[in-house]
Amino acid sequence: MMRSLWTAASGMNGQQFNIDTISNNLSNVNTTGFKEVRAEFEDLLYQNSRIAGTPATRDTVVPTGIQVGHGVKVAATQRMFTQGSIRQTDNDADMAITGEGFFRIQQLDGSDGFTRNGAFKIDVNGQVVTANGNKVEPEIILPEGFIRNSLAISADGRVTVKVPGNDDNIEVGQMEIYRFVNPAGLQAIGSNTFKITNASGEAIGGRPGFDGMGEIKHKFLESSNVSTVKEMVNMIVAQRAYELNSKAIQTSDSMLGIANNLKR
Amino acid sequence: MVRGLYTGASGMQAQMHKMDALSNNLANVNTTGYKKDTSVQKAFPQLLLSRLNDNGVHKFPFGSSDSAPIVGKLGMGVEYNESFTVFEQGSLKQTDNPFDLALEDKGFFTIDTPFGERYTRNGTFTLGKEGMLLTKEGYPVMGEEGPIYIKKNNFMIDKDGNVFQNGDYSDDPKQMVSMESNEWKNTEKVDSIKIVGFDNDRFIKKTGSSLWAATENSGSAEILRGTERPKVSQGFIEASNVNSVNEMVNLISVNRAYEANQKVISTQDNLTGKLINNVARA
Numbered sequence: 001m002m003r004s005l006w007t008a009a010s011g012m013n014g015q016q017f018n019i020d021t022i023s024n025n026l027s028n029v030n031t032t033g034f035k036e037v038r039a040e041f042e043d044l045l046y047q048n049s050r051i052a053g054t055p056a057t058r059d060t061v062v063p064t065g066i067q068v069g070h071g072v073k074v075a076a077t078q079r080m081f082t083q084g085s086i087r088q089t090d091n092d093a094d095m096a097i098t099g100e101g102f103f104r105i106q107q108l109d110g111s112d113g114f115t116r117n118g119a120f121k122i123d124v125n126g127q128v129v130t131a132n133g134n135k136v137e138p139e140i141i142l143p144e145g146f147i148r149n150s151l152a153i154s155a156d157g158r159v160t161v162k163v164p165g166n167d168d169n170i171e172v173g174q175m176e177i178y179r180f181v182n183p184a185g186l187q188a189i190g191s192n193t194f195k196i197t198n199a200s201g202e203a204i205g206g207r208p209g210f211d212g213m214g215e216i217k218h219k220f221l222e223s224s225n226v227s228t229v230k231e232m233v234n235m236i237v238a239q240r241a242y243e244l245n246s247k248a249i250q251t252s253d254s255m256l257g258i259a260n261n262l263k264r
Numbered sequence: 265m266v267r268g269l270y271t272g273a274s275g276m277q278a279q280m281h282k283m284d285a286l287s288n289n290l291a292n293v294n295t296t297g298y299k300k301d302t303s304v305q306k307a308f309p310q311l312l313l314s315r316l317n318d319n320g321v322h323k324f325p326f327g328s329s330d331s332a333p334i335v336g337k338l339g340m341g342v343e344y345n346e347s348f349t350v351f352e353q354g355s356l357k358q359t360d361n362p363f364d365l366a367l368e369d370k371g372f373f374t375i376d377t378p379f380g381e382r383y384t385r386n387g388t389f390t391l392g393k394e395g396m397l398l399t400k401e402g403y404p405v406m407g408e409e410g411p412i413y414i415k416k417n418n419f420m421i422d423k424d425g426n427v428f429q430n431g432d433y434s435d436d437p438k439q440m441v442s443m444e445s446n447e448w449k450n451t452e453k454v455d456s457i458k459i460v461g462f463d464n465d466r467f468i469k470k471t472g473s474s475l476w477a478a479t480e481n482s483g484s485a486e487i488l489r490g491t492e493r494p495k496v497s498q499g500f501i502e503a504s505n506v507n508s509v510n511e512m513v514n515l516i517s518v519n520r521a522y523e524a525n526q527k528v529i530s531t532q533d534n535l536t537g538k539l540i541n542n543v544a545r546a
Contacts, residue, residue: 002280004287011291018294038359040388040400041295043288045472049344052467053480063481064346067470068281069288072295075473076400078388080361099442100417179440181416182391184363199402201393204438212417212433212440241293244508248287251515255283258519258526259276262533 003068005252010071011245014041017074018238025226033117033192034224035079042075081183084225086217092151093120093128096222099214101177104137104203105130105193112203113193114178114186119221132191140173153218157208177213178203268532274341275525278305281344282518289506297354297386297474298504301347308340351465354505356497363389365421366502369494370465374406374458374485375399375475383460383485386474388501391416395437401473407455408487414454417443425457425496459493460485
């Protein structure tokens with residue numbers, strides 16, 4: 001029928017996807033440890049209706065070809081791992097990472113998940129777990145009958161706690177932080193958790209505050225790094241681009257109507 | 265049958281081609297590094313009309329002795345000649361992502377793909393797991409000495425496209441570094457980004473996915489140096505250079521031109537109808 005109809009439709013689809021991404025960012029504006037995602041676009045394939053360099057006459061060639069593009073496609077969704085702001089919570093088992101890195105969480109199926117959300121809990125066995133009950137790795141188990149509010153985590157990840165009848169802090173474990181060569185290649189699996197992929201590279205573990213790992217801030221949480229202003233502007237741009245493409249479809253439609261009116 | 269019918273039809277065809285190019289521009293209004301296409305049209309060769317049945321030899325006006333006097337030229341319509349890419353600079357948007365690069369001025373990043381070298385203005389790059397700078401498709405971005413190996417928080421790209429890193433952290437790809445702990449005591453140059461231009465960039469070919477390919481007519485890519493070299497901005501991306509206002513106006517004009525050509529055809533059709541149905545009536 002008319003190529004421009006489908007080209008403009010691909011534009012509308014692309015902007016729809018853009019709005020989907022923006023909506024997800026905005027809906028997670030208060031999600032601890034959430035990292036914003038950006039939709040990226042590229043042009044689709046081109047149809048050559050005349051190739052440059054084909055003979056025009058016996059001794060000249062056509063200098064420029066005719067290329068018609070077919071619209072736009074989504075190239076990638078790029079996650080931006082910039083630091084979110086840190087807010088104080090005064091909650092015993094909350095921790096935030098300032099700088100690079102992730103906490104390692106054991107998933108239900110035994111595989112590793114990685115998160116920036118440090119809103120941990122202490123379960124009935126005294127173990128540090130996520131809100132879903134998944135264990136934080138390496139395991140940290142607090143001794144029985146430990147004194148509430150005596151839990152302390154240093155910037156380099158040493159976990160200490162006090163027990164009744166003893167004034168000394170007992171070291172119960174060491175938090176580790178994990179980094180990736182290409183964190184943008186991690187796969188989000190929901191619940192603030194990421195999984196390793198072929199693109200991210202293997203996890204590189206280390207002590208917080210050393211070898212480029214971020215530091216742990218105890219009793220703080222990291223807010224999402226979504227900038228509402230930026231998302232709002234992107235939303236306006238995406239909506240208008242959507243509208244523009246709908247106008248192109250209307251124009252194509254009107255042209256088809258005109259062609260149809262050739263024969264009354 | 266009637267010449268004008270085909271002339272009008274060629275006009276409608278040409279406007280439809282224009283519409284295709286317009287739609288593609290509008291679909292890519294948010295595509296990083298996209299350059300808009302305009303369609304260039306040319307007139308069909310004109311016909312020279314002569315009187316056939318009436319040679320002017322020894323006829324009035326006196327002195328004319330053409331055997332086939334010329335009436336004049338007749339246009340035969342229009343054809344689509346070329347899609348022409350406008351390499352105007354798009355505006356720069358700040359993203360603060362260190363892997364986003366934008367070029368200010370003419371030039372292209374060089375990408376090594378399995379089907380040969382390709383060129384792009386879309387600088388939204390990323391890192392592979394080996395630490396190689398890649399495009400979104402996973403093709404290496406070329407430096408002047410080959411692919412560029414860098415590490416997050418340990419590279420800086422200056423306005424000339426030179427890539428610097430702190431040599432203290434460059435040995436082991438598994439050794440990580442943070443923004444704060446990197447003191448840049450041992451800054452060394454890794455490579456320069458291979459930024460190229462063409463003698464005739466009018467003739468390079470779009471291949472989709474934000475890539476261009478060189479053609480015979482464009483000449484091969486040459487590394488730009490000195491004043492010709494565009495400025496590289498790290499943490500910025502170049503927006504598409506499609507101007508939505510102009511494209512909207514073009515939409516209207518294409519639509520109306522299409523309509524006008526349709527009227528031409530309808531008119532010819534009416535006249536032919538009159539000829540067939542009315543003239544021969546006794």
